[in-house]
Amino acid sequence: MMRLPRLRYVAPRTIREAAAALADAGPEGALLAGGTDLLPNMKRRQQVPRILIGLRGVQGLRVRELGEAARLGAGLTLSEMLRDAALCAAYPGLRRAVASISTPPLRNMGTLGGNLCLDTRCNYYNQSLEWRKAIDFCLKKDGTICWVAPASPRCWAVSSSDMAPLMVALGARVTLQSAQGERELAAEALYVDDGIAYLSRRPDEVLTDVVLPPHAGLRCTYLKLRRRGAFDFPVLSVAAALRLDGDHGDAPVREARLVLGAVGSHPVLAAEAGALLVGRPLSEEAIREAAEAAARLAKPLDNTDYALGWRKRMAGPLIAAALRELRGDGPPPHGELARAGVRGRPSGAC
Amino acid sequence: MPLVGTPVPRLEAPDKVTGAACYVDDFALPGMIYGVTVRSPGPRGRIRRIRLGDGIPWEEITVVTARDIPGDNVVALINDDQPCLAAEVYNHAEEAVVLLAHRDRALLERARRQVHLDVEPLPPVLTIDDALAAREVIWGTDNIIKSYLVEQGDVEAALREADLVVQGEYETGAQEHLYIEPNGMVAVATPEDGVTVWGSLQCPYYVQKALMRLFRLPPERTRVVQLETGGGFGGKEDYPSMIAAHAALLSWKAGGVPVKIVYDRTEDMLATTKRHPSRTRHRTGLRRDGTLVALDIDFVIDGGAYSTLSQVVLSRGTIHAAGPYRCDNVRIRGRAVATNTPPRGAFRGFGAPQSLFALERHLDVVARAAGLPPEELRRRNFIRRGERLAVGQQVRDGVDLPALLERALQVSGWTERKNRFRQENQRGTIRRGLGLSCFLHGTGFTGSGESHLASTVALEGTAEGRVRVLTSSTEIGQGTNTIFSQIAADALGVGGEIIEVPRPDTAAVPDSGPTVASRTCTIVGKLIETAALSLRQQLLEEGLLPLPYTTGDFQAACAAYVRQRGALRATARYQPPPGIHWDEVRFRGDAYGAYSWAVYVAQVRVDLCTYQAQVEEFWTVQEVGRVVNPTLAAGQIEGGVAQAIGWALYEHVAWQEGRMANCRMTDYIIPTTMDIPPIHVWFEEAPYPYGAFGAKGLGELPMDGPAPAILNAIHDALGVSICRVPATPEVIYDALSREEALV
């Protein structure tokens, strides 16, 4: 039986009030945005805050500015971002990532902030209370052992957000606000390679907005592997952002950031693979080398859907496909793309 | 204007879309309390003791065990081997052992966790091979629930003389129904007033039969009322008897307080039935010209811990195993075995999808071996009118398989597309292929089933000049009420607005049989047609009806009849079509009154980067007799194809120690709208004289053909034969690795 535990609901009007409420609530409190992740988790007792601080009515969380760069409020729903044609045209990779998240009704509720702070996932954790109790709880919640890697002192639950790898690839910056003040950090620094403490965000901080880099000359894309064209979380994803020294796809690479999603507890930045590309055009050889280097970082564990060996094998080809797309080869023909809500629409380099 | 053949909108649709429809979860009685089920911990064991833990006010909670059953502890169906509550032993995971009821659902949940079962595990039998090896015997003397043998000609001799012999082994997995509404029942039961249950179900009289035996009650004190039912697909054929029995036992013990049990999705997936997994071995002999000379088929299905409907699933699967082909030497050995898994039950297609998957997949392998295009091999062996199927049945309907095949090849642009794909597949990482399947599906119950059922329907004219169609056939989302009103209206020669189809209630409707086996429209509909003609005849004979007459005249005549002579009622009872004979002992004869025939084509793309297969387009050509309602019929075909795509590519039941491990919709993957291609539907109509207005069965047909067509298309795309469903990316990857054909 899935019921929410008893809780108190607080409805602040401003970011400042929200931060104050969060500080007051201490470890008992949690922010509620769309609730599409938090509420099901609470029903399964994976998370048990007693005080929910609702962000729906908070002013100032829904900024949407697009000039040379973009600033997006954490409270924007995924659907609002998808409906913003100018934003999607400026950052096609963003559009891909957002369009691939869950389903239209969930995108109507789910927010950017909630997605970036999405709890990590694991087959042994995303289960009913009964189920977890039956095999005995694990480290991540109420237990003392990790069922995926029993000898391990840490939790390996998987970062499953579609926006997180993209934001890291873009080199976006996020703003966090608490009763003490405000700080800004690189998206990359928001994530920690730990299934339990997966965010560097302090418990009293509200993520308020995200700043994207200038879009002129930026090439970005996002590819996602999953069984179906809707609903499913990524079991492997690739976010890639490049700038070339010239307008043509065969110009040498000036800057490259490749990120793997859903292969570890945080988005994995393949810095070495990116560096391999710099100064060279996106030749098949360069692509192969970068893909191989990045794929070495994909060390998925057996705690999501799909057979492990298959997921491991997919990393290289998916990275290569992303790079070919950014070279200007056109959207990759993969089934999962056709299904990710981008059927029939051009989505080449930007 | 006749209604049959027109797209009359579904009668119950407005209630469903406005939320007015009352499903079991919406249904409440004063003072109603809730029931939950405590289930066995593992696949097989002995129950030593049931302990009630601390901290629960047990005196407030109704607790029922097998000892509280007033009659026999069985869910009566065919063999009556399944207990309603496990007593000394349990034979599968999630078997019901203890029932609890209370008003407070939160307390009930806590109490459920405080019921401790002390058990002694026994070694389980979990696979078909384990069952056949019979080192542990869990059912009968050899774990074989039922076996059939169909034999014609001399298979061994024909195989020896054949120019070519091709062997193959094919497997299909379990499948969960995932009807949109989980199982649920409300019951009121007392020794004085008997038992009444309301709930989500397909077969009211099956539930009644089970309750009578369990409570030792006569039919008139055992009442079953259907509520709006959110889908069934066979999953509400036998299990509602179990859950109705549980709710009724709780109510009985609680002194007649109404008790409701509604499963949540996880419990429904864990405890209720699934499609039978299967394994089929083929040995096929042919002549150089592609003529099939021998079909040797070994078909095994896994029935789970109790027999439920396995023997009838097996009989349909066995009869369909040789498909729509002519062959002089055929041997089909069909066996249903028991394993320590939750019993498998009815699921759209009822055994035929499994055996037809094997056959139609195998024929593509055979065609390659014979150097023939797959369509040509089939064309050369199609059964024709007047020829005999493997069970000896002479085909009498106007079947024209070559024409269906031609149509399918033409509408799908088969040759042109094949050529194009052959070119395109040279480049890039996408491989496209086309595959087809040719098949048949028997209308109604197998063998003498319909004669044993002897279904009855009644039509009643009312004082208000309306006509009520009384049957036990349930509306479960497929359109029963709509087609019944169309059939009744046309047979009476009136407008549909005066026809009422009340929801089945065993206290008010005759037994028109279960709502299964693609029988409702054709067989029960025919009885309605017959009863309607006799009702009209009564009015004519009494001189109350002028000729010609309007709907208004008819209403006036009904009203006058009721005023002058009392109840106006006509009934009809099933009679087998003339010349139909079935020999159950020899398992030979006319297995079905009629067959529907079809040719399906699938276009599939396989991504060599991710190994994912996706159906891109689907063409269906079928001959189903007269189409009573084109929208509903096309809906059945499209829905069936979608469900079969799930079975073919996505739906994998992960078994762990005989228990479904992925019992949530997060990880039991069914296709979404994004994964379903355009599905083209063509009907050929050759009216069947013994079906309502010429209709044959069509609801299950679309489940039979897609899986082999899709896997044949994968074979065409990759040149690699995959012999099991679901063909997930992992399976395709493995197959390619084995063939060392990785690019």
Ligand SMILES: Cc1cc2nc3c(=O)[nH]c(=O)nc-3n(C[C@H](O)[C@H](O)[C@H](O)COP(=O)(O)OP(=O)(O)OC[C@H]3O[C@@H](n4cnc5c(N)ncnc54)[C@H](O)[C@@H]3O)c2cc1C
């Ligand atoms: C069936 C299903 C499929 C899904 N598929 C996908 C998918 O494919 N890809 C994907 O990425 N996600 C998926 N999700 C997860 C989820 O719906 C989305 O990630 C969504 O964007 C979460 O946003 P939310 O506003 O609903 O978050 P919430 O549930 O409201 O919050 C999630 C977490 O973020 C915290 N939080 C929210 N806002 C802030 C803030 N401003 N500052 C600090 N912390 C905050 C909350 O406290 C909570 O811990 C799926 C969910 C479901 C139920």
Ligand code: SF4
């Ligand atoms: S990775 Fe280990 S500790 Fe973390 S959720 Fe999974 S089983 Fe639990």
